[in-house]
Amino acid sequence: MKKSLILLFAVILSFTVFQTVFQIEGSAAKTKNSPRKNYTIFINQPTPYYLKTNGKKLGAIPDGFTNKKGVYTPNVLKVTCYVNTKWAKVHFSKTLNGKKSTAYIPTKYIRANTFSLDYGITKSTKTALKTGITTKSKTIKTIPHGTRVSIMKVRTQGMKTFYYVTYYKNGKSYKGYITEKSIQL
Known part of the structure; x- marks a missing residue:
């Protein structure tokens, strides 16, 4: 009886270890790309919204609610897609009348964070991810507009600010610097 219980315990333990190792290895292989759509954003002031880009203004999305x-709770929006560097299609569920809506907003109102500095959103059509904080530094990757990147640290040199970020593409992570003018916080 004791040998049967020990054998059963060993089989269960080995299966659990195998399953855990398989899950860890499987999750490492499935590193996601840095998102370019369907991620959360915030606004820091009431933001006009439109039925189409450059169309008729439909109203204003409140920046938060008390x-x-x-x-106070900040209003949370979701980027559906970026039309170009000036316009984004968003989904928001909190409005003054409680309706759920999809509309277009100017990208200048978008914020990646509320009270932290965890993420940034690339503003340029092609943002250069560099090995260092000079223009002569080697470009590691070019990041498309509207990509959300993780901010690891902030570095200043003179009057210029640089962000050390992580960018994920095709299961690989790339770490490097981008300039302050290329990122929306």
Whole structure:
């Protein structure tokens, strides 16, 4: 009886270890690309929204809401896609009348964070990810407009600010610097 229980315990333990190792290896192989759509964004002021780019203004999306207890909650939007460097299609579920909507907003109102500096969104059509903080530094990768990247640290040199970021593409991570003018925080 004891040998059967020990054998059963060993089989269960080995299966659990095998499954755990397989999950870890499988998840490492499935590193996702840095998102270019369907990610959360914020706005820092009431933002005009439109039925189409350069179309008729439909209203303004509130930047947040204060409940009866005075607690402020930032409004959360979701980027469906970037039309170009000036316009993004967004989905928002919190409006003054409570309706869910999809509309277009100017990208100048988009913020990647509310109270932190975890992410940035590339603003240029082709953002250069560099090995260093000079223009002569080697370009590691070119990142498309509207890509959300993880910010690891901030570095300044003189009057210029650079962000050390991580960019994921085709299962690989690339780390390097991008300039302040190329990223929306």
